[in-house]
Amino acid sequence: MIYMKYFIKTFGCQMNTSDSERIAAFLEQQGFSLAEKNKDADLAIFNTCGIKQTAENRAYSMINNLRKENKDVKIIMTGCLANRADVQKRMKKSVDLFTEIKNFQTSFEKLSLCHPELVSGSSGTYKSGEMLKQVQHDTGYLSIIPKHTNNFQAYVPIMTGCNNFCSYCVVPHARGREISRPADEVIDEVKSLIKKGYKNVILLGQNVNSYASQVHKVRKVHQVHQENSDTIYFPELLKKINSITGKFWISYVSSHPKDMSDELIEVTAQCKKVCEWIHLPLQAGNDEVLRKMNRRYTHDHYLKLIQKIRSEFKKHKPGIPFSISSDIIVG
Ligand code: SF4
Structure with missing residues (x-):
């Protein structure tokens, strides 16, 4: 099954905004397009912030509400909350994948949402033109040419x-x-x-x-x-x-x-x-x-x-x- 619509909810600082621009570019490279309404999305990305409790609470309630409304949507949590054991325990029933932003591309493949013609293998090699250049460093996701807002x-x-x-x-x-x-x-x-x-x-x-x-x-x-x-x-x-x-x-x-x-x-x-x-x-x-x-x-x-x-x-x-x-x- 190919999932085609996505939305990204970004919390927090400019770095998260910038990361979301790269996630959007990556997803569109995989054949996804932006959902006109969040409720129509097949894939929801929550790029989270752990600096303020209010931002944290808003992320939890948005994710839980979305899960109640749509049992089929795939939900990915990334950003500052995604790596915390207490958050993973609390949100495991609603979230399909927790991933650090730097591992987003390889973790994403585990959800088996990628279009088979666009992704080759599990090594994270993508169609030419997607990356600024061949990635040889740990900040690989930063080499994705972003979709600027x-x-x-x-x-x-x-x-x-x-x-x-x-x-x-x-x-x-x-x-x-x-x-x-x-x-x-x-x-x-x-x-x-x-x-x-x-x-x-x-x-x-x-x-x-x-x-x-x-x-x-x-x-x-x-x-x-x-x-x-x-x-x-x-x-x-x-x-x-x-x-x-x-x-x-x-x-x-x-x-x-x-x-x-x-x-x-x-x-x-x-x-x-x-x-x-x-x-x-x-x-x-x-x-x-x-x-x-x-x-x-x-x-x-x-x-x-x-x-x-x-x-x-x-x-x-x-x-x-x-x-x-x-x-x-x-x-
Ligand atoms: S630990 Fe946090 S507040 Fe301190 S320098 Fe690093 S990012 Fe800034």
Whole structure:
């Protein structure tokens, strides 16, 4: 039996929105089309968020209601809740498949919903044109060319996961450790967006300023091939994207204050195409609370970063207004 209609319900942050754009592209590559009404769908994807209890509760009630209304619909839960044992126990009667986003393609095949002419075997090889290039890294799903939700602004994920384990946050458990996309793949994606006329490129990651991508190089020295690898960090990636020809602007979220280097602040202020905006989550202004949150910086460090950001923008873009935004947990 071939299931042909799908819908995706996305909760939470820009990263989930971006992931859903890739899921949509993948499903349409498999022969699915978007259901006009959710009740007509053969397949429902819930891309969940575990940051707020309200978002969590809404996901549970939407899934349970859908299951009551439609016994035949296949339901997949992905995103931040999908990996939690308590959630799986609670929702196992309503959900057909729980999968981490990075395993979406291979897990999806287990549901046997794919059109047999479009999927070859169980190894995750798909029709050419679907992926930006042959995937050789753990962020494989990020290589899917996404189905963007508008033609002006595009999210471009550059890394996923987090190594920080802030005490209040589920992300390291839900998405695993940090993995950065290869720089050339990110650059190819941005170039292709600019060719299509996109103007606003938003680089995404749980912690963009710890981006680090290995570049394998072969050099010929005195007729001998020598192999080594260099690491590209976020400031260099930003400079490379800034140098792409075209009229567009770049921004990035989210940054961790402990990884916000002077070099990154300087590059942000110097690059003409990078917006005069830095989002730097503070979370708390009290050092003891920051320690309990496992944030690994002090309020004094944060204030010094703000001073540095102000002075670099004033130096490199005099007279141009800039903004600094933040997140603070208040209860
Ligand atoms: S740095 Fe951000 S994503 Fe990582 S654990 Fe802390 S709050 Fe969560």
